[in-house]
Each structure stands twice: as C-alpha cells, then as structure tokens.
Amino acid sequence: MKALALVPLLWMASAQGSAALDQAALDYQQHCQQCHGANRFGASGPALLPESLSRIKPAEIRQVIASGRPASQMSGFAKVLSSARIDGLVTYLQQPPAIPPTWSDAEIRASHQVLNAVDSLPGTPQHAADPLNLFVVVEAGDHHINILDGDRFTVLARFASHFAVHGGPKFSPDGRFVYFASRDGWVSQYDLHNLKLIAEVRAGLNTRNLAVSKDGRWVLVGNYLPGNLVLLDARDLTPVKTIAAVGQDGTPSRVSAVYTAPPRDSFIVALKDVKEVWELSSAGQPDFVPRRIAAEDFLDDFSFSPDYRQLLATSRKANGGQVIDLDSGQVLSRIALPGMxxxxxxxxxxxxxxxxxxxxxxxxxxxxxxxxxxxxxxxxxxxxxxxxxxxxxxxxxxxxxxxxxxxxxxxxxxxxxxxxxxxxxxxxxxxxxxxxxxxxxxxxxxxxxxxxxxxxxxxxxxxxxxxxxxxxxxxxxxxxxxxxxxxxxxxxxx
Ligand code: HEC
Incomplete structure (x- = not known):
C-alpha cells in the first residue's frame, strides 16, 4: 500500500522539478544567454556547462547569480528573479544541455585568429629586462596576465586573459613565446620579446592544460569536453589535427593532463576515464599516433622521475600511488599515500x-x-x-x-x-x-x-x-x- 502511494508523490515531485527546469530554461534565454551563449558555451561571459562549473560549489553558483561578481559584467539577479527561480537556474546550469555539446574541427578552425604576424615583429627582446628571468604571473581575480621583470620586480606588461587560465602556461624552448590555456578552451600565444599577443584559437569547450613539444613545433591541448587532444602548430596556433581520447576497447575518455617529457621527445597524456597512459612522440616527422600503456587506475595527475623514465600517478586501488615505467609499460611499484x-x-x-x-x-x-x-x-x-x-x-x-x-x-x-x-x-x-x-x-x-x-x-x-x-x-x-x-x-x- 505504502509503496503504491509513493508513486504519484514521486511523479509529482519530478513533474515539479521538470516544470522548474523548463522555467529555468526560459529564464536563461531571457536573462543570461546574451552573455553566456545560446548553448551555454560562453560568449562575453564564461561557459556555464556542468564541466565548467564543477570547480565551484552550488552555493557559490547561487551567490553569483543572486549578487553578481564585483567589477565584472556579471550583475546580480536577486531583484529580477525570485529565490525559487534562482534555485531553478542553479540546478539547470549543473545539468548537461538537452543536446550534447560538440566542438568540431570546423569550429576550432573558425575560431582561429592571428592578431600579429610573427614575421612582421623583431626577433630580439624589445625591452631591457633579462628575457630568461621574466615571470609570467596569472592574476585570477580579474583574469589578467602580468609580465614581470625578475631582476627589478616591475611589471612590464599587463593584459586581459580569457576567463580562468588553467594549468600552467608553457613556453617555446627559446623562451620567446608563452602559451596559455583557459578553462573554456581558449588557447593564446604571446610574444615575450615584443610583449604582444600573436594568436588565439578555441581548442575545446572545457580544457585541462596544454604542453609544448621539446622542439617548440607543436602545442598539444588536453580537453575534458569534448574528450580529445587538439594539436596546434606552435608558430601561430593553426589547428593541425584532433585526436579523440578513446581507450583500446572503444571507451571514450576525458583527458586529465598532458605534459612534455623532453629527454623522450614526447608528450605524455593522462586519461581520466580509461586506465591508459599515452605517449605521443614528437621527434622528426611525428604521426601523433598514441602508444598505449596500461595503468592500474584512471589518472588524474602525475609527476615524472627526474630522468623522465618513470611516472608517479595516484591510484585509488593502492590507496596512494603507482609508479609506471614508461619504457617497459610496467607498474613497478605501489606506494601507500592515503592523504590524496x-x-x-x-x-x-x-x-x-x-x-x-x-x-x-x-x-x-x-x-x-x-x-x-x-x-x-x-x-x-x-x-x-x-x-x-x-x-x-x-x-x-x-x-x-x-x-x-x-x-x-x-x-x-x-x-x-x-x-x-x-x-x-x-x-x-x-x-x-x-x-x-x-x-x-x-x-x-x-x-x-x-x-x-x-x-x-x-x-x-x-x-x-x-x-x-x-x-x-x-x-x-x-x-x-x-x-x-x-x-x-x-x-x-x-
Ligand atoms: C552582461 C553579461 C552577463 C549576463 C546578462 C549574465 N552574465 Fe553571468 N557572467 C558574466 C561574466 C562576464 C562573468 C564572469 C565574471 C567574473 O569575472 O568572474 C559571469 C559569471 C557567471 C557565473 C560564474 C561562472 C564561473 O565559472 O565562475 C555564473 C554562474 C553566471 N555568470 C550565471 C549567470 C546567469 C544564470 C545569468 C542569467 C540569470 C547570467 N549569468 C547573466 C556576464 C553575464
């Protein structure tokens, strides 16, 4: 009897939930999409997909919608929308869109923009600071980048970045160019000799980080959404190819991180949803076909040994870490590291x-x-x-x-x-x-x-x-x- 009586109640609750979501979708169209994009991919404001918002707590999402963010275009909606409708938006934004988000090669190419042709710029530093002792400083509060003279500790240049620079910036081997990835997939190339932006491209909808090959020819971007690697020409970020992150057995994955291993002349890629580590050679005329190494667990992040022959990755199974030998592909050791x-x-x-x-x-x-x-x-x-x-x-x-x-x-x-x-x-x-x-x-x-x-x-x-x-x-x-x-x-x- 009891169980039967619950059924209509549950049905009513979910109908109410979906009515609130329908209302939220309408509110989004009316109040939000001009800045955050029709498909929530972002425009003048950041992307508002579950992947984008997973780093902040629901209470903060609510706080931002109600009160806005100081010194930004994001103003509060507490006077415009009732508390219940703001709650509806908080739930709505944490759900995947009805149509699964995609970001095609054509969309990557269409987003590519060269702002300053490298050939038209001097090839030597146009400032008096030591080019090897510059600091790149990310100011997360208002999304700016500072270039700092590391001897005098003065700011040489300050410019706006895309929303939330993510993973460390990486440099060309001569230190002239720095490459940034932002949370929403924008990659920017900046010339530290001329203190000018060179190019930009949107390589994905949600990005983890990027790496630059040992010879400085390639930039490889690791994405959560879509789950793939995007290869760019490091000279001006021209897209070269997309490599879907799919396990040996066909399971699609997100990319946790990509790093360069200079002595190996390769990129090492950690996958989030399949138990594999990938190595992509960047030597000579690379084909960028991954060599698959079986791991004991999904990889979130990892560290190399000083000779780059082994990597230390977390492993929930070992309640700690696993050491993977990159040459033999074997798990050499398990280390109990219970503190995460x-x-x-x-x-x-x-x-x-x-x-x-x-x-x-x-x-x-x-x-x-x-x-x-x-x-x-x-x-x-x-x-x-x-x-x-x-x-x-x-x-x-x-x-x-x-x-x-x-x-x-x-x-x-x-x-x-x-x-x-x-x-x-x-x-x-x-x-x-x-x-x-x-x-x-x-x-x-x-x-x-x-x-x-x-x-x-x-x-x-x-x-x-x-x-x-x-x-x-x-x-x-x-x-x-x-x-x-x-x-x-x-x-x-x-
Ligand atoms: C006039 C443009 C504009 C409008 C309209 C707007 N936003 Fe925003 N929103 C922004 C900008 C810009 C930011 C980034 C603020 C910052 O620098 O942190 C932002 C940030 C946010 C964030 C925080 C994202 C994060 O990852 O930290 C949320 C959530 C958000 N907006 C939701 C909404 C919702 C919901 C609406 C509609 C009710 C809305 N916004 C309307 C421009 C806008």
Missing part, C-alpha cells in the same frame, strides 16, 4: 646524493617524502593543514609549501631539504591565504602569492628570508619563471 597527494605539484631534489620526491596532500596535513631509487616512503612531515603547492630551486636549502586548506592557510612552511624537518613557518599576511611560490632563475629570490582580491605578490630573498618588495594584485595565482621553465629546472613544476 597533489602529484602534479610535487617536487624533487638531491639529499645525500640521492633523489627524493616530496608531495603535499590535499586531504591530510602532511608532506610525503619518497626515495626515488627504492620508491619507498621515507618520511611524512606533519604540517598545519593540507597543502596544494610545493616549490624549490637547486640553489635553495628549502622547499616551500603552502597550507592551502584549513584555518592556517595564511602560513607557509619552509622544509629543510636535508633534515626533512620544518625549518621555518612564515605568515606573510596574517588571515590571508598564502600560496604558490616560484624562484627567480638564479634562485636568489622567490615570489609568493597572497590569494585574495586585495592580495599581493611578495618578493622574498631566498637566503635571508627578508621581504624585498610587495606588489598589490587581485588574487595572484600561478607564477612562472621563463628560465626555470624552459630548462625544466629542479624544483619547479613540469
């Missing part, structure tokens, strides 16, 4: 002549340190909370790691690379999140981000730990030193 390591942000250094690898953990306040010869966990360093980024430099005695999550997120730990103990804890701006450091090319200075709308970039002397300069910025996030990046230097991210 943020491997893409880990770093390695030499300790008593041997390489160690250290990674922060996202769900526990500890740094895991692994011996890279035996792949044994040699130490867990307790911290004030879970961390996100860790960086060092060959000329620094410390690895700097943030405490990104929790009440102590204004603290930064300096870990002694030899004793593996916390040597110092700094609180650069009490009460404000301190995150992500990057060293100057010679390692003498480092830049630290205060992750707040009224935040700052703080320059430290890496030896004396004295503050040298403070530059106000709107949520500065990643910083990338040209010299360290093109040398794939010890201590920085890959």
């Amino acid at each position: 390591p943020h491997l893409g942000s880990g770093t390695w250094w030499r300790r008593n002549g041997d390489w160690v690898f250290a990674t922060p953990n996202i769900s526990q306040g500890l740094i895991s340190v692994i011996d890279l010869k035996t792949w044994r966990l040699i130490k867990e360093i307790p911290t004030l909370g879970p961390g996100f980024f860790m960086r060092s430099h060959a000329n620094s005695a410390y690895a700097w790691t943030d405490v990104f999550f929790g009440p102590d997120n204004d603290a930064i730990h300096l870990i002694d690379k030899q004793t593996l103990e916390i040597a110092h804890t700094l609180r650069p701006m009490p009460g404000k999140t301190a995150a992500h450091v990057e060293f100057s090319h010679d390692g003498r200075y480092l830049l630290l981000s205060i992750w707040a709308n009224d935040g700052a970039l703080i320059v430290y002397d890496s030896q004396t730990l004295e503050e040298v300069k403070r530059i106000p910025m709107n949520k500065p996030s990643g910083k990338y030193n040209v010299g360290n990046k093109i040398e794939f230097a010890e201590g920085t991210s890959h």
Whole structure:
C-alpha cells in the first residue's frame, strides 16, 4: 500500500522539478544567454556547462547569480528573479544541455585568429629586462596576465586573459613565446620579446592544460569536453589535427593532463576515464599516433622521475600511488599515500646524493617524502593543514609549501631539504591565504602569492628570508619563471 502511494508523490515531485527546469530554461534565454551563449558555451561571459562549473560549489553558483561578481559584467539577479527561480537556474546550469555539446574541427578552425604576424615583429627582446628571468604571473581575480621583470620586480606588461587560465602556461624552448590555456578552451600565444599577443584559437569547450613539444613545433591541448587532444602548430596556433581520447576497447575518455617529457621527445597524456597512459612522440616527422600503456587506475595527475623514465600517478586501488615505467609499460611499484597527494605539484631534489620526491596532500596535513631509487616512503612531515603547492630551486636549502586548506592557510612552511624537518613557518599576511611560490632563475629570490582580491605578490630573498618588495594584485595565482621553465629546472613544476 505504502509503496503504491509513493508513486504519484514521486511523479509529482519530478513533474515539479521538470516544470522548474523548463522555467529555468526560459529564464536563461531571457536573462543570461546574451552573455553566456545560446548553448551555454560562453560568449562575453564564461561557459556555464556542468564541466565548467564543477570547480565551484552550488552555493557559490547561487551567490553569483543572486549578487553578481564585483567589477565584472556579471550583475546580480536577486531583484529580477525570485529565490525559487534562482534555485531553478542553479540546478539547470549543473545539468548537461538537452543536446550534447560538440566542438568540431570546423569550429576550432573558425575560431582561429592571428592578431600579429610573427614575421612582421623583431626577433630580439624589445625591452631591457633579462628575457630568461621574466615571470609570467596569472592574476585570477580579474583574469589578467602580468609580465614581470625578475631582476627589478616591475611589471612590464599587463593584459586581459580569457576567463580562468588553467594549468600552467608553457613556453617555446627559446623562451620567446608563452602559451596559455583557459578553462573554456581558449588557447593564446604571446610574444615575450615584443610583449604582444600573436594568436588565439578555441581548442575545446572545457580544457585541462596544454604542453609544448621539446622542439617548440607543436602545442598539444588536453580537453575534458569534448574528450580529445587538439594539436596546434606552435608558430601561430593553426589547428593541425584532433585526436579523440578513446581507450583500446572503444571507451571514450576525458583527458586529465598532458605534459612534455623532453629527454623522450614526447608528450605524455593522462586519461581520466580509461586506465591508459599515452605517449605521443614528437621527434622528426611525428604521426601523433598514441602508444598505449596500461595503468592500474584512471589518472588524474602525475609527476615524472627526474630522468623522465618513470611516472608517479595516484591510484585509488593502492590507496596512494603507482609508479609506471614508461619504457617497459610496467607498474613497478605501489606506494601507500592515503592523504590524496597533489602529484602534479610535487617536487624533487638531491639529499645525500640521492633523489627524493616530496608531495603535499590535499586531504591530510602532511608532506610525503619518497626515495626515488627504492620508491619507498621515507618520511611524512606533519604540517598545519593540507597543502596544494610545493616549490624549490637547486640553489635553495628549502622547499616551500603552502597550507592551502584549513584555518592556517595564511602560513607557509619552509622544509629543510636535508633534515626533512620544518625549518621555518612564515605568515606573510596574517588571515590571508598564502600560496604558490616560484624562484627567480638564479634562485636568489622567490615570489609568493597572497590569494585574495586585495592580495599581493611578495618578493622574498631566498637566503635571508627578508621581504624585498610587495606588489598589490587581485588574487595572484600561478607564477612562472621563463628560465626555470624552459630548462625544466629542479624544483619547479613540469
Ligand atoms: C552582461 C553579461 C552577463 C549576463 C546578462 C549574465 N552574465 Fe553571468 N557572467 C558574466 C561574466 C562576464 C562573468 C564572469 C565574471 C567574473 O569575472 O568572474 C559571469 C559569471 C557567471 C557565473 C560564474 C561562472 C564561473 O565559472 O565562475 C555564473 C554562474 C553566471 N555568470 C550565471 C549567470 C546567469 C544564470 C545569468 C542569467 C540569470 C547570467 N549569468 C547573466 C556576464 C553575464
């Protein structure tokens, strides 16, 4: 009896739900689509697909719709739409569109735009700064990029980026060009000699990151939506080909990440929905047909060993990590790392002549340190909370790691690379999140981000730990030193 009585109730609830969604679709057309696009792919405003919004909490989606975002085109709708209709929009935006979103090769090609022809520009730096000690600084608060002189710590150029630059920017091997990917799939090429944008293309609807081949000829973009890799000509981002991310057995996948492995002259690709790692050679006249390596688990992110022969990836099965040998394709080892390591942000250094690898953990306040010869966990360093980024430099005695999550997120730990103990804890701006450091090319200075709308970039002397300069910025996030990046230097991210 009871079960039967439930049926009409459920039916009524779902009918109500679908009526609210129908209303939301109408509200979207009337109030939102002129900025966010008829198909929610984005226009002057960002894309509003489930993949795009998965990084923010439903409460924040609601808050943005009701109150808007300060200093942007996004104004609040609390006066225009009832609370129930705003709730309807929050639900609606987290559902996939009725027609599955696609982004074809023709659409990629049509989005390609060359803004400045490289041939018409001088081939040498048109500024007085050391081209190998420039920093690219992403200001996430208002979506801008700063080019910073790494000796004088002055901003040489500042320009608007596409919404939410995603994954680290990557450089041509000579350090002249920098390539950015944005969350919504826009790829931009910028000339650091002339401080000018060269070209743009929309390579997908939702992008993870990009990588530049060892010889600087190719840019490979990894997408969640559609699940594929998009190959671009690095000279001006002309689209070359699309490679669908499909497993050996035909299962479609999203792409978690793509990185360059310079000694192998290849791209390594992590897949999110099939248990495979791909290697695509970029040597000579490459065909970009993936070599498939079986993995024990889906790959979110990974880190290379210093010689790029092995990769360390997370594995839920091992409740930690798996080490995959890229030559043999074998899983060499399993490491228990229960704190959810943020491997893409880990770093390695030499300790008593041997390489160690250290990674922060996202769900526990500890740094895991692994011996890279035996792949044994040699130490867990307790911290004030879970961390996100860790960086060092060959000329620094410390690895700097943030405490990104929790009440102590204004603290930064300096870990002694030899004793593996916390040597110092700094609180650069009490009460404000301190995150992500990057060293100057010679390692003498480092830049630290205060992750707040009224935040700052703080320059430290890496030896004396004295503050040298403070530059106000709107949520500065990643910083990338040209010299360290093109040398794939010890201590920085890959
Ligand atoms: C006049 C243009 C405009 C209109 C109209 C508009 N938006 Fe926006 N919206 C924007 C811009 C621009 C942003 C990015 C703001 C920023 O810089 O964070 C944005 C951001 C958002 C975000 C946050 C996205 C993210 O990933 O952080 C949501 C959600 C959103 N809008 C929903 C809506 C909804 C729902 C409507 C209609 C009720 C709407 N917007 C109407 C321009 C607009």
